[in-house]
Amino acid sequence: MTALEDRPGTALLVVDVQADVVGGALRRDEVVSAIAGLVERARSEGVPVVWVQHSDEGLPEGSDGWRIVEELQPAGGEPVVHKRYGDSFEATDLEEVLAQRRVGRLVVTGAETDACIRSTLHGAFTRGYDVTLVADAHTAGDKTAWGAPPVADVVAHTNLYWQFQRAPGRTAEVVPAADVSLGSGAAGA
Numbered sequence: 484m485t486a487l488e489d490r491p492g493t494a495l496l497v498v499d500v501q502a503d504v505v506g507g508a509l510r511r512d513e514v515v516s517a518i519a520g521l522v523e524r525a526r527s528e529g530v531p532v533v534w535v536q537h538s539d540e541g542l543p544e545g546s547d548g549w550r551i552v553e554e555l556q557p558a559g560g561e562p563v564v565h566k567r568y569g570d571s572f573e574a575t576d577l578e579e580v581l582a583q584r585r586v587g588r589l590v591v592t593g594a595e596t597d598a599c600i601r602s603t604l605h606g607a608f609t610r611g612y613d614v615t616l617v618a619d620a621h622t623a624g625d626k627t628a629w630g631a632p633p634v635a636d637v638v639a640h641t642n643l644y645w646q647f648q649r650a651p652g653r654t655a656e657v658v659p660a661a662d663v664s665l666g667s668g669a670a671g672a
Contacts, residue, residue, distance in 0.1 A: 492587065495592070498592065504594045509623065518555060522555060531561070536551060537549075569603070581612075611652070616642065618642045
């Protein structure tokens with residue numbers, strides 16, 4: 484039900500699952516495993532997998548910490564979008580990549596829940612995309628030293644509030660990895 488015309492497709496978006504980004508993240512191995520399963524399913528079903536890779540002063544492009552984790556590697560022909568801001572659409576070619584593939588629905592996974600995942604969810608939704616957040620396929624590092632809630636609470640809160648997002652012509656949902664439909668419809672469709 485995307486608000487984007489002639490964009491019936493779905494893409495799996497893998498955001499910032501990079502060595503230094505998820506190195507100390509909550510449930511790192513389980514989250515990476517859930518994403519790996521979705522990547523495998525998407526590839527087998529012919530659903531585009533789009534990778535997003537962040538860089539900044541603390542995460543220099545080309546560094547070991549900047550690299551996508553060993554367990555997850557883009558296949559030949561899968562686009563890798565390079566970004567410098569939280570929202571994966573901001574100052575990147577993500578919109579063009581998705582438009583070329585006629586994508587109007589995103590299945591979002593990755594890190595960090597409280598930063599790039601939230602920014603990308605909202606960025607996609609305000610641009611007209613239907614957005615599915617995979618409940619058990621996003622994570623973050625511990626920021627309690629700076630006054631943030633524990634990561635498990637951040638993940639739970641994001642899963643809670645995202646399922647209640649509403650806007651004309653768009654849908655938002657939160658679905659466990661095992662129940663994600665990668666077809667053009669919503670989960671379970």
